[in-house]
Amino acid sequence: MRDAAGDPAALEPLERLRAQRSRLADRMRPPWWYLTGAAILYALVFASPFSSRYLPQSDYWAIVVAALAVACLLQWGLDRATGMKVGPRPLRVLRDGLFYYRPGRPARIAMMVVSLAAIVTEASLIRHGLLAAAIVVAALAVAAEVALQQAALRGIRQDLRGGGGAA
Amino acid sequence: MTAKPDPFIHPITRLSICGLLAAGADWVEFAALRDAAGISDSVLSKQSVVLEDAGYVQVRKGAVGRRPRTWFRLTADGRQALQGHLAWLAQLEEAVSASTRDLQQARPLPGDRDQPRRVLPPLLGSS
Numbered sequence: 205m206r207d208a209a210g211d212p213a214a215l216e217p218l219e220r221l222r223a224q225r226s227r228l229a230d231r232m233r234p235p236w237w238y239l240t241g242a243a244i245l246y247a248l249v250f251a252s253p254f255s256s257r258y259l260p261q262s263d264y265w266a267i268v269v270a271a272l273a274v275a276c277l278l279q280w281g282l283d284r285a286t287g288m289k290v291g292p293r294p295l296r297v298l299r300d301g302l303f304y305y306r307p308g309r310p311a312r313i314a315m316m317v318v319s320l321a322a323i324v325t326e327a328s329l330i331r332h333g334l335l336a337a338a339i340v341v342a343a344l345a346v347a348a349e350v351a352l353q354q355a356a357l358r359g360i361r362q363d364l365r366g367g368g369g370a371a
Numbered sequence: 372m373t374a375k376p377d378p379f380i381h382p383i384t385r386l387s388i389c390g391l392l393a394a395g396a397d398w399v400e401f402a403a404l405r406d407a408a409g410i411s412d413s414v415l416s417k418q419s420v421v422l423e424d425a426g427y428v429q430v431r432k433g434a435v436g437r438r439p440r441t442w443f444r445l446t447a448d449g450r451q452a453l454q455g456h457l458a459w460l461a462q463l464e465e466a467v468s469a470s471t472r473d474l475q476q477a478r479p480l481p482g483d484r485d486q487p488r489r490v491l492p493p494l495l496g497s498s
Contacts, residue, residue: 216383217383217386217387217460218457218460218461218464220383220387221386221387221390221391224387224390224391224407224408224409225390225391225394225407227406227407227409228391228394228396228399228403228407229394231403231406231407284435286403287399287400287401287402287403287404288396288397288398288399288400288403289396289397289398289399289442290395290396290397293397307395360395363394363395364394364395364396367390367393367394367395
């Protein structure tokens, strides 16, 4: 291998790799069905305060199982559509904690906060008989979660572009 | 990490493959890697076998329906070798920039002073 010091052509691989990483990052755009599926998933999550109060126990657990199935399907579909397995993996989450994966972490923390706040608020409103207000809170929370999901994917895209590497 | 060239990664196609696999995805599918690297199916197949034999890349083959799917990921050895190679290339880049700067300072060309210096984003990951 020749020593390329002083040869500007030696820089070409680095420039090329930057452009290729940018191309790879551009593949990490969610298809329309992913965002629709995410909205359905969060709708199921934010329906839980209603279902736990108004539905029998068996129906409540059926909704929980449906939400888990939608989450798995969405991840599988995104992996296939983008050709990349990116983001926090379930086994690593169990081993290294919920927020081990660095790219898009602020958005994922915000998603957790929004989820908890919305569910607590909904439960409180339902207890006081303010059903309409609880439905509005759930709808706003679904919109916020979908927006935050997009922000998390944007963080992953930026990381791929910069070559930050998975944590 | 030692900055040193790696003979397996030095060819530009293999550098592209390893660099893309190190970008942050856990696994990358054949078509995604081929498109991002801008190479043909046969080149990717051939070079990935070399990297797999060197222990730098792990290959997983499967199928969705009748369509075969091949996934790649960088091994720990591959990541270490790539980081050393990229650090060596970055040193080279710095050396070339410094020598260009010295040349320009010694012999400024007309109009050169107004040219903004391009700052490139870092290539080395934090992992």
